[in-house]
Amino acid sequence: MIxxxxxxxxxxxxxxxxxxxxxxKAIIIDPGDDEKKIRKxxxxxxxxxxVIINTHGHYDHIGCDxxxxxxxxxxxxxxVMLTDAKRNYSAFLACPYKVKAEIKQLExxxxxxxxxxxxxxxxxxxxxxxxIALVLKKPQDKIVFSGDSLFWRSIGRTDLGxxxxxxxxxxxxxxxxxxxxxxVYPGHGPATSIGxxxxxxxxxx
Numbered sequence: 001m002i003x004x005x006x007x008x009x010x011x012x013x014x015x016x017x018x019x020x021x022x023x024x025k026a027i028i029i030d031p032g033d034d035e036k037k038i039r040k041x042x043x044x045x046x047x048x049x050x051v052i053i054n055t056h057g058h059y060d061h062i063g064c065d066x067x068x069x070x071x072x073x074x075x076x077x078x079x080v081m082l083t084d085a086k087r088n089y090s091a092f093l094a095c096p097y098k099v100k101a102e103i104k105q106l107e108x109x110x111x112x113x114x115x116x117x118x119x120x121x122x123x124x125x126x127x128x129x130x131x132i133a134l135v136l137k138k139p140q141d142k143i144v145f146s147g148d149s150l151f152w153r154s155i156g157r158t159d160l161g162x163x164x165x166x167x168x169x170x171x172x173x174x175x176x177x178x179x180x181x182x183x184v185y186p187g188h189g190p191a192t193s194i195g196x197x198x199x200x201x202x203x204x205x
Contacts, residue, residue, distance in 0.1 A: 001117075001139050002026075004041040005185070009033030011060040014187055016145060017041045020116035025050035027114055029134065029145055030187060031064035038064060050114055052101075055147025055187060056128040057081025058160070059090035065099045073112065075123060076105040078130030089160065106132065122174040124149040126167020127156030133175060142179060144194075148187040150175055152196070155203045156187075168203055176204070 002024075004017040013032035019025065026047035031038055042049060049068040054061055057078035065072045065082065074082060081087040082103055085096035106112075108123035118138035124131045127148045136143040148156035150171050158164040175184075180195030197204060 002045050002047070003143075004044070006034070006037050006041050008037060009060055009063065012188055013060050014185065014189075016185060017045075017047065018117060019045065019047050020114075020139060022046055024048075024115055027112070027117060027119070028052045028068065028070075030055055030061040030147070031068070032059075032061045033063045035064050035067050038068075051112075053106075053112065053119075053134065054078070054082070055134070055145065055149075056131040057088050058128065058148070059088045059093065059095075059097060061148075061187065062088060062099060063090075063097060066101050069101070071102045071104050072099060073104045073106050075121070075130030075132050076107060077125070078128055079103055079105050081128070081130075111137075119145075124167070124170045124174055126158060126164065126170050127160075127162050129161070131156070131167075131170075135178070142182045144175065144178060144182055144184055146175065146184050146186045150184060150192075150197060150201075151186045151188065152190050152192040153201050154189075155201070172204065 002019045006015040016029040018027045054074040082099040085091035090097040110121040112119040120135040134145040182194040
């Protein structure tokens, strides 16, 4: 399995390139910016982009949604953000952006399958209405892409239409049920683990 982390944009979003092997089709998670850096990661492994998944609809995670000419998947409650520059907050950054690619809506517990890769969608509202995490089921387990819900010893901001109480409850219900040795790949910052956050995340006490 190939898993590349590409840090993109001024807000240093973690974009993830995921594929079952060299020369295969790739899932791109949160291609926020820096098309050249993402393409370099794809070319390194001779990967063909097949689908984009946005963990939520904020602009810093969607800025390159159109450039790879593939369908874009996002939770149904955040789908409207992709085509509304005010709702994805790009309008307030003097760079209004609306996704023009085909948008496919996701729901909680839905499976995303591409070749040998299988991901399970977990709805984690609170940072945004339609925030999701992606739990890797195949070809290996004990990996979760948490988006902007759970970070190393922190959680996502909730001042952009979010709700901290809802976010904490969602994390506890949907992520803390995973094994302690599950590696957490967040939307920003370093990777962590479920066990680390269970012990040391002050927001989850």
